Structure formats: C-alpha cells, structure tokens
Amino acid sequence: MDSVITHVVAALAVVIAAAHAAGAVARRLGQPPVVGQLFAGIALGPSLLGLLPGGLHERLFPEQIQPILTSLAQVALIFFLFAVGYELDLGLLRHRKAVASVSVSGFALPMLLGAGIVLLLPEGFAEVNGGRPVDATFVLYMAVALSITAVPVLAGIIRDQGLAGTRPGTIAMASAGVIDALSWPVLAVVLVGGAHGSTREWAAKAALLVLYVAVMLFAVRPLLGRWMSRPAGRPAQRVPLAVTLALASAWATNALGLHVIFGALLAGVVMPRLPDGSPDARLLGPLRDAGGLLLPVFFAISGTTVVLGGLHASDLALLAVICAAAVVGKVAAGALSARGARQPWRDSLLIGVLLNTRGLTELIVLEVGLRAGVIGPRLYALLVVMALVTTAATGPLIKLLGRPAGPPSAPRDGGPATGKVPEVRTGPGLDPVPAGGAEPPPAP
Incomplete structure (x- = not known):
C-alpha cells in the first residue's frame, strides 16, 4: 500500500502540473485551456510518453494505481456536472425566439448527420470500431456525439474573444444550454437501450430511472428548499449537503446502469437557488474549484486511452468524414437558423x-461511450481528435469573421429589449464575467 500511495502522489503531481502548464500555453496561443490540457493527457499516455525508452509511462502510471486515478477522475466529473446542472439557466429562451430556432436546428441537424454517416458507411464504422455491431444504439450514440456543444468551454471562449453581452454570444450561450439539456436525456436513453438483457429487464430499468427523476424533482427538491430556507440554517452547511447530494445521486444512477454523470447533473438541477433565481456562489465556488483542480486527472485518463499509434491509414478518411459532418452540422444549423x-x-x-x-x-x-462498450479504442481516438479540431478551430474562425460592432441591440425577434446584460458563467475553475468582456474587480 505504501508503494501504491507513493505512485499515486507522484502521478497526481505530474498530471496536475503538466495539465495546467499546457493549459496556460494554450491560452497564450488563443486556445481554450482544455485543448492544452487534453494534449498533456495524450502526451502522458502511450502515444508519446510510452514511446520513450526506460518504460517511463509504466513506471509513472503502473497498473495498480489505475483504479485510484479513475475514481478520482469520476469524482471530478461529479463535481463538474453538478456545477453545470446548478448553473443551467434557460431564462434567456423566453426573450429570444432566435434561441429556440438555433437550439432546435443545432441539436437536430448534427444528430441527423451523425446518424446519416453511420448508415452510409456501416462497414467503415464497424471496422474502426473493432467489429462491434452497427445497431440502433450505436447509430443514436453517434448522433448524440455530434450534437454536443460544450457550454463551459464556450463561455470561456466568449469571454476571451470579447463576445460577452453581444447578440451572437448571448444567443449562442443560451442555445448551447438548450442543446445540452436535450442531449443528456438522449444519451441516457442510449445507455439504457444498449443494456444487455430481455425487453422486460430494459423496461424495468427505464421505469426505475423515470421514477428516480420524479422523486428527485418532486420530493428531494422541495425538501432541500425547506432545509435551506430555515432561519437557523448556516451557509457553511450547504457545501457538505451539496457534495453529499451529488455523490449519492451519482451512485443511484450508476446503480441503475447509467453513468455517474447523470446523477450528478440531476443533483445540480434540483439544488435550490437563491430567491432571485441565481446560483449561490458560496455553494457553487468550492465545488467548481474542486472539480477544476481534479479535472486534469480526467484528461490524463482520457489521454491514456487515446492510442494514436493504433490508428490505420484508412482511418484518416473516416476521420475527415466525421469532422466534416460535425462542422457542417453545427455551423450550417446555427447560421441558417x-x-x-x-x-x-x-x-x-x-x-x-x-x-x-x-x-x-x-x-x-x-x-x-467507451466505458459502456458502445465504441472501441480506435473510434474513441478518432472522436477525441474531432473534438480537439472543432474546439481549436473556434478561436481562429471568430477572428476571421470579426467581432460584432457595438453592444447588443434591441431584439429583432419581438422580444423585449432590456438594459441589463446577462452575466456569463464560465464553469468550474473560471470566474463569472460581466457582459462586455470586462474582468471582475480583484478581491480585496
């Protein structure tokens, strides 16, 4: 056990230092830190570190510490998704008809293209996916994989590019929130539908999931609201309560055959907000900071799974198809709608x-998808590259198009114009930024 603890401490030191250094370099290059952090994870994996002499990868990440690092990565995801769910605010939707149009198109068209390329190239996907069946579960999973928009990373890009408070930035942020709110339930259906067993077992599991969501929304949420509104309730007690809720809910959905992230996201959604409808910063801040600190472990685990040396030359053609469908689906849907x-x-x-x-x-x-067995290592590597390419392309394309001139104007879609510009929240590890891109004042 002493040897395992020594290896875990050393691995954590290397992973956190490398990820944050790479994230800082990425930010200097005009890229989101997540791009540099994922590159650091890949570099620490078999694709780069594993190629060096001396067995550095095996010595730094021996097999016996993998379960511990994986557990830490899952805890980081639980805190991260809880914060995402707690910050989820679709209030802008009621003011902007453009958000409804962009959300539906930005969700539906990428899903159609994701499913379409699989149906057009079933042999290619079966070959790159290790012979796994190209069934309805796989088709729906690929559709969801191409429909995702990363709200926290998008918020950081909007801040860094000076788009906070502009009409494109506001519409894109609100639409991304709606798209992700639609994508998570579909992904849950994919995992439940892909479970092995009889139709009766599948129906029982789906019924239990629906029952659990109902209990969280109509029983747990009111109880939390009463507890937090007590005069004797202290704000310091809310963080342990939120952590307990997130972990317990993650355990419940994992026991139902889903991933821990669904329970964490649902826990964040049911957590009561302040009377004015905003998240409680005293509760949200510690969870965001803890999640942001541990997320490099998730990047390291993700990078270890990416084995670029295992890709074939023929995979590059399929990668081009996936990237083209991903870019066209999002850009065309958002622009035309x-x-x-x-x-x-x-x-x-x-x-x-x-x-x-x-x-x-x-x-x-x-x-x-990888842990559920829906996709294999080769296809996983291709999709990770697609995620990197599409995210890294955002900054240069914004500069090519140019920043919109002037502050947000009166809505063209009939929504009421307001002088209040919404705050952009940038997810775990990043501070909320007021509209217009201005940095918050330094703490005293």
Whole structure:
C-alpha cells in the first residue's frame, strides 16, 4: 500500500502540473485551456510518453494505481456536472425566439448527420470500431456525439474573444444550454437501450430511472428548499449537503446502469437557488474549484486511452468524414437558423462557429461511450481528435469573421429589449464575467 500511495502522489503531481502548464500555453496561443490540457493527457499516455525508452509511462502510471486515478477522475466529473446542472439557466429562451430556432436546428441537424454517416458507411464504422455491431444504439450514440456543444468551454471562449453581452454570444450561450439539456436525456436513453438483457429487464430499468427523476424533482427538491430556507440554517452547511447530494445521486444512477454523470447533473438541477433565481456562489465556488483542480486527472485518463499509434491509414478518411459532418452540422444549423430569425449574416455565421465548440463536454460523452462498450479504442481516438479540431478551430474562425460592432441591440425577434446584460458563467475553475468582456474587480 505504501508503494501504491507513493505512485499515486507522484502521478497526481505530474498530471496536475503538466495539465495546467499546457493549459496556460494554450491560452497564450488563443486556445481554450482544455485543448492544452487534453494534449498533456495524450502526451502522458502511450502515444508519446510510452514511446520513450526506460518504460517511463509504466513506471509513472503502473497498473495498480489505475483504479485510484479513475475514481478520482469520476469524482471530478461529479463535481463538474453538478456545477453545470446548478448553473443551467434557460431564462434567456423566453426573450429570444432566435434561441429556440438555433437550439432546435443545432441539436437536430448534427444528430441527423451523425446518424446519416453511420448508415452510409456501416462497414467503415464497424471496422474502426473493432467489429462491434452497427445497431440502433450505436447509430443514436453517434448522433448524440455530434450534437454536443460544450457550454463551459464556450463561455470561456466568449469571454476571451470579447463576445460577452453581444447578440451572437448571448444567443449562442443560451442555445448551447438548450442543446445540452436535450442531449443528456438522449444519451441516457442510449445507455439504457444498449443494456444487455430481455425487453422486460430494459423496461424495468427505464421505469426505475423515470421514477428516480420524479422523486428527485418532486420530493428531494422541495425538501432541500425547506432545509435551506430555515432561519437557523448556516451557509457553511450547504457545501457538505451539496457534495453529499451529488455523490449519492451519482451512485443511484450508476446503480441503475447509467453513468455517474447523470446523477450528478440531476443533483445540480434540483439544488435550490437563491430567491432571485441565481446560483449561490458560496455553494457553487468550492465545488467548481474542486472539480477544476481534479479535472486534469480526467484528461490524463482520457489521454491514456487515446492510442494514436493504433490508428490505420484508412482511418484518416473516416476521420475527415466525421469532422466534416460535425462542422457542417453545427455551423450550417446555427447560421441558417439564426439568419432565418433575422440576424445579420456575419452574426449568424458567428453563432454557428460558436456552437461548433465541443471541448470537455464531448470528452465526457466519449468516455461514457467507451466505458459502456458502445465504441472501441480506435473510434474513441478518432472522436477525441474531432473534438480537439472543432474546439481549436473556434478561436481562429471568430477572428476571421470579426467581432460584432457595438453592444447588443434591441431584439429583432419581438422580444423585449432590456438594459441589463446577462452575466456569463464560465464553469468550474473560471470566474463569472460581466457582459462586455470586462474582468471582475480583484478581491480585496
């Protein structure tokens, strides 16, 4: 046990230092930190570190510490998804008809293209996926994988590019929230539908999942609201309560045959907010910080699974098809639907480009599919490369299109114009940023 603890401590030190250094380099290059952090994870895996003499990869990440690192990665995902669920706010949808149009198109068209390329090239996907069946579960999973937009990474890009508070930035952020809210339930259906066993067993598991969601929404949420509104309740007690809720809910969905992320996301959704409808920063901050600190472990685990040396030359053609479908689905859907809602062409293209950001959320979906056995290592590697390419392309494409001039104008879609510009929340590890890209004042 002493030897295992020594290896875990050393591995954590290397992983966290390498990931944050690579993230800082990526930010200097105008890229989201997640791009550099994932590259660091791949570099620490067999694709680079494993090629060096001396067995450095095996010595740094021996097999006996893999379960411990995987468990830490899952805890990081639980905290991260809880924060995402707690911050999920679709309030902008009621003010902007453009958001409804962009959301539906940005979700449906990429799903259709994802399913379409599988149905057009079933032999190619079966070969790259290790002979796994190209069935309805796989087709629906690929559709979801191409429909994802990474809300936290997108918020960081909007802040860094000075798009906070602009119409394209606001519409893209609200639409991305709706798209992800639609994608998670579909992914849950994929996992439940892909479970082995009889139809009766599948129906029982689906019924238990529906019952669990109902209990969380209509029983747990009111009880939490009463507890948090007690006069004697102290704010310091809310963080342990939130952590307990997130972990317990993650355990429940995992016991139902789903991934822990679904329970964590649902726990964040049912957690009561402040009376004004905003998340409690005293509760959210510690969970975001803890998740952000441990997420490099998830990147290391993801990078270890990516074996670029195992790819074949023929896989590059399929990678090009996947990337083309992913980019066209998001950019075309966002641009055409925004233009149909009477947005200017440049703003419409900018919305489509922003929706093409996949980042960390895509990696979570891929990790879920890999662990569930829906996809194999080769296809997983291709989809990780697709996530990197689409995320890294967002910044340069924004600069190519140019930043919209001026502050948000009165809505063209009939929604009420307001002088209040919404805050952009940037997810775990990043501070909320006021509209206009201005940094918050330093703490005293």
